[in-house]
Amino acid sequence: MKRSTPYLLLAPALLFTAFVLAYPLVQNIVNSFREISLIKGAGSWTGFGNYANVFRDALFWLSFRNTVVYAIVGTVLALLIGLGFALLLNDRIGKITGIAGFLYTIPWVVSPVVAGFAWKWLLNDTFGIANHWLVSAGIVKKGFSWLGNPQTALLCVAVARVWQFYPFAMVMFLAGLQTIPKEQYEAAAVDGTSPLRGFYHITLPNLRSVTSVLVLLGVIWSFNDFNMVFVMTRGGPINASMVLPVLVREYSFVHFDVGKGSALSILVFGLLISLSFVYLKVLSRRESL
Amino acid sequence: MNRMRVFIFLFSLAALSCGRKDDAIEIQFWNFGGTPNFIEWVRNRVDMFNKTHPGVRVVISDKSWNMIREILYANYSAGTAPDIMTLHANEAADYGEAGFFYPINTFPDFEQVKKWYQPNLLESTRYKGNYYGLPGSAIAFVLVCNKDLFDAEGITPPKTWSEFREAARRLTKGTDGDGSIDQYGLVLLGGDKGGFAYRLAPFILKAGGRILSDDLKTVTFNSPRAVAALKLFTDMYQVDHSITPGFLAYTMSEIGDLFCSNKVAMSIEGPWFKVMVEEKSPGKEFYTVPVPVPDDMLDQYDTAPTLQDMVMYPINAHTKHPNEAWEFVKFLRNEEADMSWVQKNLGGIATTVHALNSPEAASRKDWLVYKNELAHALPWPPHPSINAIARNVITPYGEKAIVGELTPSVAMEQAAREAQAILEGRK
Numbered sequence: 001m002k003r004s005t006p007y008l009l010l011a012p013a014l015l016f017t018a019f020v021l022a023y024p025l026v027q028n029i030v031n032s033f034r035e036i037s038l039i040k041g042a043g044s045w046t047g048f049g050n051y052a053n054v055f056r057d058a059l060f061w062l063s064f065r066n067t068v069v070y071a072i073v074g075t076v077l078a079l080l081i082g083l084g085f086a087l088l089l090n091d092r093i094g095k096i097t098g099i100a101g102f103l104y105t106i107p108w109v110v111s112p113v114v115a116g117f118a119w120k121w122l123l124n125d126t127f128g129i130a131n132h133w134l135v136s137a138g139i140v141k142k143g144f145s146w147l148g149n150p151q152t153a154l155l156c157v158a159v160a161r162v163w164q165f166y167p168f169a170m171v172m173f174l175a176g177l178q179t180i181p182k183e184q185y186e187a188a189a190v191d192g193t194s195p196l197r198g199f200y201h202i203t204l205p206n207l208r209s210v211t212s213v214l215v216l217l218g219v220i221w222s223f224n225d226f227n228m229v230f231v232m233t234r235g236g237p238i239n240a241s242m243v244l245p246v247l248v249r250e251y252s253f254v255h256f257d258v259g260k261g262s263a264l265s266i267l268v269f270g271l272l273i274s275l276s277f278v279y280l281k282v283l284s285r286r287e288s289l
Numbered sequence: 290m291n292r293m294r295v296f297i298f299l300f301s302l303a304a305l306s307c308g309r310k311d312d313a314i315e316i317q318f319w320n321f322g323g324t325p326n327f328i329e330w331v332r333n334r335v336d337m338f339n340k341t342h343p344g345v346r347v348v349i350s351d352k353s354w355n356m357i358r359e360i361l362y363a364n365y366s367a368g369t370a371p372d373i374m375t376l377h378a379n380e381a382a383d384y385g386e387a388g389f390f391y392p393i394n395t396f397p398d399f400e401q402v403k404k405w406y407q408p409n410l411l412e413s414t415r416y417k418g419n420y421y422g423l424p425g426s427a428i429a430f431v432l433v434c435n436k437d438l439f440d441a442e443g444i445t446p447p448k449t450w451s452e453f454r455e456a457a458r459r460l461t462k463g464t465d466g467d468g469s470i471d472q473y474g475l476v477l478l479g480g481d482k483g484g485f486a487y488r489l490a491p492f493i494l495k496a497g498g499r500i501l502s503d504d505l506k507t508v509t510f511n512s513p514r515a516v517a518a519l520k521l522f523t524d525m526y527q528v529d530h531s532i533t534p535g536f537l538a539y540t541m542s543e544i545g546d547l548f549c550s551n552k553v554a555m556s557i558e559g560p561w562f563k564v565m566v567e568e569k570s571p572g573k574e575f576y577t578v579p580v581p582v583p584d585d586m587l588d589q590y591d592t593a594p595t596l597q598d599m600v601m602y603p604i605n606a607h608t609k610h611p612n613e614a615w616e617f618v619k620f621l622r623n624e625e626a627d628m629s630w631v632q633k634n635l636g637g638i639a640t641t642v643h644a645l646n647s648p649e650a651a652s653r654k655d656w657l658v659y660k661n662e663l664a665h666a667l668p669w670p671p672h673p674s675i676n677a678i679a680r681n682v683i684t685p686y687g688e689k690a691i692v693g694e695l696t697p698s699v700a701m702e703q704a705a706r707e708a709q710a711i712l713e714g715r716k
Contacts, residue, residue, distance in 0.1 A: 253359040
């Protein structure tokens with residue numbers, strides 16, 4: 001085989017990648033340094049002007065805070081629930097079966113747009129089943145507007161995010177649990193270790209690398225999540241659930257300030273790429289173990 | 290022999306392909322949104338045009354109304370915008386300023402065509418002396434009142450702000466005996482950016498307030514009258530609790546459901562509402578009345594302007610076939626076509642003088658209100674930034690006032706400062 005053959009074989013894929021990935025990225029970087037509007041077209045170079053405008057915008061800081069909350073709540077709760085289900089499935093406790101395990105993964109395969117609409121109706125203040133149950137149980141007197149209240153909207157979207165992400169965490173944890181040698185638990189049992197201590201001293205340390213990967217993926221995907229928030233609240237009410245990906249759209253297609261939208265998307269991209277490097281580092285360390 | 294067969298085969302193939310060649314000029318028409326009845330009607334109209342105009346073929350594509358600005362701006366930027374499209378007339382300034390639209394007043398027969406339309410409606414397609422589209426269907430914002438609830442309470446639709454507030458208060462109640470409120474006086478559209486501004490603006494206008502000064506250089510929606518309009522909503526929400534608590538999450542769909550299930554008594558809507566109600570709850574009746582006025586303006590109840598909006602049909606400034614596009618737009622919007630808006634329930638009000646003054650129009654009770662309101666209604670001011678101001682400034686600040694984050698006067702002052710900065714190009 002000639003030395004150039006692998007490169008020739010790779011060329012179509014590389015060209016395609018360059019076209020769909022590199023070109024938009026480079027164009028986006030260029031746009032972020034220009035005064036560019038979809039209405040007025042490309043204008044002059046502004047240096048870091050668009051970035052400065054982003055940092056000066058109070059809505060950016062609100063969105064950043066919301067995104068961090070959304071990522072933390074969405075990831076931590078999903079991991080806890082996913083771990084819980086994985087433990088039940090691994091030990092075949094109660095009525096948890098393989099079929100049940102399959103059913104628990106369904107949220108993961110539902111389109112975020114469909115899931116978003118479903119959650120929106122579940123939480124509807126008048127017709128939603130969530131309020132119906134709460135009223136029936138006597139917990140609240142009348143339906144509460146979960147998505148129409150600035151104090152609860154973000155939390156509700158994060159709950160929907162948890163619902164969609166926990167099955168992935170569950171599958172990953174389950175895979176991790178099944179790699180833990182049984183001998184470790186048997187030895188602990190001989191020493192009289194309680195199941196709870198076994199969980200802390202055997203299970204959790206063995207799941208450390210899976211957990212690291214899940215945390216990173218959860219944060220990256222939450223930072224990137226546009227669909228769920230957009231479908232459920234569009235960033236409202238009064239920007240209470242505005243997150244960075246939705247703000248990029250706001251800047252670019254509502255305010256038609258593509259320069260500012262590009263600057264923000266590059267900032268988010270930089271953040272995510274940093275997290276991705278950490279992810280790769282964790283992954284390589286895991287593989288080397 | 291074989292060569293002969295191959296030759297005959299190739300010749301037949303070539304002849305067939307020649308026969309299929311279509312020399313008709315293709316016009317791309319993007320229809321954004323519309324009720325199912327309207328979409329069916331417009332498709333029939335396109336078919337009719339294609340049959341009667343052999344040299345031109347109009348290709349219609351249906352697009353989402355919710356994404357209209359994104360789709361059009363992106364396609365204009367990419368040079369792939371259609372020849373003809375539907376759009377709000379209040380975008381005429383924005384797109385006209387950008388040079389996106391063909392000035393239809395340059396067509397030789399424009400002066401003749403102009404006479405088809407009610408003058409103030411056609412005027413809302415004008416920006417800096419040019420007309421940028423033929424009027425489609427007109428919208429006047431009115432108050433719709435749930436007949437079941439009003440009749441049960443024994444009250445009539447309100448005319449003044451006091452009556453409006455009182456009606457909303459009386460119609461806010463618990464109906465199932467559990468002690469909690471499950472029926473509200475008023476619902477507002479808050480889950481759609483911009484939707485709220487379209488509900489507040491009719492009250493500002495009816496009260497004598499204006500959005501911008503006549504020279505379009507100064508923000509005026511912070512005038513005492515405009516602040517009073519916002520305070521009316523604020524008091525209804527915070528003091529009377531007569532506005533649905535969850536309105537900030539509502540889109541049109543939820544409003545229709547609430548109205549049709551008798552959970553709300555009033556909403557600020559346009560002609561599309563009748564179609565939506567008929568779809569969700571056939572036979573349901575409601576009163577269509579002008580938006581109430583301040584108590585001291587009762588004598589101007591049906592003459593003070595409400596907010597006017599309109600769908601128009603502009604032609605792409607970069608079209609290769611302006612004359613053919615113009616022919617199609619005229620065909621779509623001529624007096625005969627406009628009668629369909631009177632005869633069918635398409636979700637809008639006719640715009641031609643012929644249709645509006647027809648006996649059929651006179652026989653439609655709700656149309657009398659719309660026709661009268663349209664005669665006085667005012668569109669959003671023709672400024673390129675007006676949509677940005679309505680969606681990104683008036684809506685969030687207005688909503689902040691209603692939920693109590695800001696007082697109405699502070700909200701309007703802050704909104705006015707921000708809007709003024711936009712007008713002056715500082716933001």
